[in-house]
Amino acid sequence: MTRTLHYSIHEVAPYINWVYFFHAWGFPPRFAAVSRIHGCDACRAGWLAGFPEEERGRAAEAMQLFKDAQRMLSALDGDFRTHVRFGLYPANSDGDDLLFSDPDQAGRTLRLPLLRQQHTVQGNGPYLCLADFVRPAAQGIPDTAGIFAATVDAEMEHLYENGPYADDFRHLLAQTLADRLAEASTEKMHQEVRRTYWGYAADERLSIEELLVEKFTGIRPAVGYPSLPDQSVNFLLSDWLGFSDIGIRLTENGAMIPHASVSGLMLSHPAARYFSVGKIGEDQLEDYALRREIPVERIRKYLAANL
Numbered sequence: 001m002t003r004t005l006h007y008s009i010h011e012v013a014p015y016i017n018w019v020y021f022f023h024a025w026g027f028p029p030r031f032a033a034v035s036r037i038h039g040c041d042a043c044r045a046g047w048l049a050g051f052p053e054e055e056r057g058r059a060a061e062a063m064q065l066f067k068d069a070q071r072m073l074s075a076l077d078g079d080f081r082t083h084v085r086f087g088l089y090p091a092n093s094d095g096d097d098l099l100f101s102d103p104d105q106a107g108r109t110l111r112l113p114l115l116r117q118q119h120t121v122q123g124n125g126p127y128l129c130l131a132d133f134v135r136p137a138a139q140g141i142p143d144t145a146g147i148f149a150a151t152v153d154a155e156m157e158h159l160y161e162n163g164p165y166a167d168d169f170r171h172l173l174a175q176t177l178a179d180r181l182a183e184a185s186t187e188k189m190h191q192e193v194r195r196t197y198w199g200y201a202a203d204e205r206l207s208i209e210e211l212l213v214e215k216f217t218g219i220r221p222a223v224g225y226p227s228l229p230d231q232s233v234n235f236l237l238s239d240w241l242g243f244s245d246i247g248i249r250l251t252e253n254g255a256m257i258p259h260a261s262v263s264g265l266m267l268s269h270p271a272a273r274y275f276s277v278g279k280i281g282e283d284q285l286e287d288y289a290l291r292r293e294i295p296v297e298r299i300r301k302y303l304a305a306n307l
Contacts, residue, residue: 001087002085003197004085004246005083005085005189006082007082007083008078008081015187016183017187018035018180020183021176021177021180022065024176024179027062034066035066047063048063073177076174082150082185083151083152083247084148084149084185084189086147086193086266087240088197088266089146089147090144091142093132096113096114096116096131097114098111098112098130098131099112099137100112115229115230115303118278128227130221130227134269145265147263148186148264148266149237149238149248150262151248151256154258156181156258157174158171159171160174175260182261183262186262187211190220191206191211200218217270218267218270218272219267220265221267227277231255231302232292234254235250253302254302280306
């Protein structure tokens with residue numbers, strides 16, 4: 001199953017994680033609570049009063065920034081959309097690789113090499129790999145795993161960048177909102193996948209707040225994040241899923257354009273959890289390069305932060 005979804009801004013805005021929005025502007029997480037208060041003057045005044053006097057100026061800045069963000073989201077709605085493409089496929093693990101097949105195209109397969117931890121916080125392991133959360137091929141029973149990509153209309157990132165309406169603040173605000181909208185789109189899509197398309201959590205009834213702290217079953221590891229650190233796997237995922245169908249193109253290093261894009265995997269195992277691959281040694285680097293069928297020195301560039 002492969003689907004392409006298009007969302008209006010007002011459909012995905014409720015799924016924005018404002019903690020990360022404010023982080024991009026240099027605010028500690030506690031200031032993101034402004035997104036949860038009622039908009040009346042009394043509620044805003046009460047929220048400000050809850051801060052120590054020396055922090056109220058900063059809290060007022062956060063409140064104004066949130067107002068500006070809400071106004072921009074309203075202005076963007078109707079003119080811009082977000083886009084998600086995802087697929088759910090028969091899948092199995094083979095060692096540290098994931099094997100995908102395409103039920104709609106006989107003989108089409110994808111082998112996705114992954115990385116395993118060589119160091120853990122717990123000295124006695126386990127040493128995790130994302131492939132651990134998918135049924136092994138040796139059992140002879142197919143499992144399911146998902147692949148996704150999400151982005152925004154490319155023009156959104158360039159608003160107020162040049163021309164008579166150029167404005168540095170609004171340009172940065174548009175960029176940070178575009179990033180959050182792409183992530184929010186994956187949040188909404190993943191909820192629909194769990195409830196309907198995949199249906200492994202059809203009875204899930206979580207609030208937005210519960211979604212944003214990942215109370216749901218399963219995980220959605222993104223490319224470039226600690227459990228899936230090699231950005232170049234985007235080449236494999238894009239060829240398989242068709243990132244270009246929603247306007248995403250890749251640089252020579254596998255970075256996505258528009259920048260406000262996210263891609264990754266969806267795994268349903270109830271024990272699946274996020275982790276950091278962390279530092280790897282030359283032995284795993286060479287093994288991974290062999291499985292990727294890419295020269296070691298090229299893979300070394302992709303995984304420089306993990307060496």
